[in-house]
Amino acid sequence: MNRAYIGKLMELAESDPQIVHLLADSGTGYDEMFRRNYPGQIYNFGIAEENMVSAAAGMAAVGKIPFVFTAGAFLAYRSLEFIRDDICFQNLNVKITGMGSGLSWSSLGPTHHTTEDVSVLRALPGLLLLSPATPYQTAACVQKAYERHGPVYIRIGMNREKEYYEEGYTLPDSGMDIVRQGGDAVIFVTGSILEEVMNAADRLKEAGMDATVVNVSVPRPFDQKTALDILSDARRIFTVEEHNIHGGLGSILSETLAYNGVGKTIVPVGLRDCFADGYGTHSAVRKANGLDSESIYRTVMEAV
Numbered sequence: 001m002n003r004a005y006i007g008k009l010m011e012l013a014e015s016d017p018q019i020v021h022l023l024a025d026s027g028t029g030y031d032e033m034f035r036r037n038y039p040g041q042i043y044n045f046g047i048a049e050e051n052m053v054s055a056a057a058g059m060a061a062v063g064k065i066p067f068v069f070t071a072g073a074f075l076a077y078r079s080l081e082f083i084r085d086d087i088c089f090q091n092l093n094v095k096i097t098g099m100g101s102g103l104s105w106s107s108l109g110p111t112h113h114t115t116e117d118v119s120v121l122r123a124l125p126g127l128l129l130l131s132p133a134t135p136y137q138t139a140a141c142v143q144k145a146y147e148r149h150g151p152v153y154i155r156i157g158m159n160r161e162k163e164y165y166e167e168g169y170t171l172p173d174s175g176m177d178i179v180r181q182g183g184d185a186v187i188f189v190t191g192s193i194l195e196e197v198m199n200a201a202d203r204l205k206e207a208g209m210d211a212t213v214v215n216v217s218v219p220r221p222f223d224q225k226t227a228l229d230i231l232s233d234a235r236r237i238f239t240v241e242e243h244n245i246h247g248g249l250g251s252i253l254s255e256t257l258a259y260n261g262v263g264k265t266i267v268p269v270g271l272r273d274c275f276a277d278g279y280g281t282h283s284a285v286r287k288a289n290g291l292d293s294e295s296i297y298r299t300v301m302e303a304v
Contacts, residue, residue: 001156001192002099004135006030008142009067013038019065019146022056024049026070026099053079056094057086065093065146071105072098072114072155076121087151088124094152095145101131101155101191102242103276106285110275114155118190119247121153122220129220130154133194136165137217144171157192159282164194164215174226175218182210185236185300188227190216190249193242196286199293204300211300216249224256231257237266238300242291245270267303269296 010033013019021034021042035042045052049070056066068075075083075098087094098114105112122129128148130141138156145152164179179194180201189197194215201211214230216222231237239250250268257264271289278288286292290299 001132001135001138001161002028002158003030004138005069005097005099005142005156006034008139010034010037012142012146013041016065017041018063019067020059022052022066022068024052024070024074049074049079050082053082053094053096054086057082057090057092060087060092060094061090065095067095067097069097069099071100071112072117073100073105073112076114076117080120083121083127083151083153084124088126091126091150093149095154096152097154097156099156100158102157102193103285103289103291104158104192104282106282107279109279113276115243115271115276116247117153117155118219118241118243118249119251122247122252126151127220128152128218130217131190131219132156132217133190133192133215134161134163134165136163136167136169137171140169140171141217155191159192161192162195164198171217174223175216176223176226176230177215177217178212178230179215180211180213182212184209185211185238185304186214186231186234187211187238187240187300188214188216188249188253189240190219191242193240193286193291196291196293196296197240200296200300203293203297207301209300209304219249219252222252222256224260227253227256228260228262231262231264234264236304237264238269238303239266240269240296242286243270244273246273267299269299
């Protein structure tokens with residue numbers, strides 16, 4: 001996803017010199033490519049994320065289009081006050097990208113996990129929240145962020161996510177894609193854990209349960225009407241997220257049903273009011289926390 005993000009940003013920077021790429025000692029080889037091509041449009045603030053976010057607000061105030069990029073935990077939590085007061089309160093045209101969504105920073109533990117960012121940031125007025133699942137969807141989110149005048153937060157994975165879309169994909173107006181159709185259950189998912197859900201759906205089909213999988217790329221603002229249309233005939237509803245279920249996708253969908261007087265039950269799959277256990281590879285930490293495909297499959301079967 002990092003490569004897709006920088007690639008799309010370079011494409012946009014080619015035609016718009018107002019775009020600036022801001023880093024906090026978080027650069028990769030892809031960012032060095034950006035520097036070589038657009039040396040006047042990239043700034044490294046060092047390990048000073050709050051300063052970087054505040055500077056981005058200043059740049060936006062004079063017509064620049066800053067894309068802020070570093071580890072998601074250091075933006076959603078450490079820089080929260082600056083995102084709230086300097087960007088959202090002023091409704092400034094700043095794009096914030098948190099890399100390493102969910103448990104991506106698996107070997108570094110909970111201090112680097114980004115498992116509460118949706119909960120925290122969806123409370124901020126005016127902030128568009130994008131949660132792509134694949135590289136092509138990441139590029140589409142960067143395009144949408146660029147086209148929207150106002151604050152945007154994009155949460156991206158960083159572990160060679162599997163592609164489920166075609167090149168040139170654009171985000172639907174609803175911010176939801178039905179990536180698999182079935183009649184026995186509906187599973188809503190957001191972010192790079194889509195691959196685990198798709199694998200679990202394969203297992204479910206082998207066991208006699210055909211599930212619809214809905215990929216939510218825009219958690220905020222959440223399109224309640226589309227979600228309710230999808231759920232109109234659903235008998236079993238699940239949400240899966242590499243995130244705390246409190247305030248995340250499970251809460252968003254539950255609120256949608258409650259606010260609209262729909263008496264359906266949701267089974268949320270995610271971190272249940274806890275920090276993640278374990279250190280190691282991304283797949284190992286997912287498994288340790290019940291977020292691998294096998295665990296998702298078992299959770300759905302047990303719920304049924």
